[in-house]
Amino acid sequence: MDQPVATRHASFAEVYPFYLSEHSNRTCRRLHFLGSSLALVCLAMLVATAKPQYFLYGLLCGYGCAWIGHFRFEKNQPASFKRPLYSFMGDWVMYKDIWTGKIPF
Numbered sequence: 001m002d003q004p005v006a007t008r009h010a011s012f013a014e015v016y017p018f019y020l021s022e023h024s025n026r027t028c029r030r031l032h033f034l035g036s037s038l039a040l041v042c043l044a045m046l047v048a049t050a051k052p053q054y055f056l057y058g059l060l061c062g063y064g065c066a067w068i069g070h071f072r073f074e075k076n077q078p079a080s081f082k083r084p085l086y087s088f089m090g091d092w093v094m095y096k097d098i099w100t101g102k103i104p105f
Contacts, residue, residue: 012089019090020103022079028069029098030105035065036095066091 023029042058045051063080070078079087097103 012086015083015086016090016093019079019086020094022070022076023074023094025069025074026104028074029094029103031065031069031073032091033095033098033105035062036091038062038065062091 023032038061039058042054042061046054046058063078066080067078070076079090094103098105
């Protein structure tokens, strides 16, 4: 029996289409986009102020928004629970793809 792409050891290029299928709900994607944007603001604040709490705020914004999107709207388990590195990479590629119009906002 074939395992889902997310559970096999695969390259990111093989995992990304599965990652996108786990983000088919528009509200979930928008919450990811919001969380990633807020995380970047927190990163900028960390650099500007050197206050380490902004790192924590960035994690809370990014993951908090994403997890709300998954549990409330997508009705699935966040990819960060299954493949944390590929999930993190997927978040930023999807963020770029939303900015460039490849994925609808």
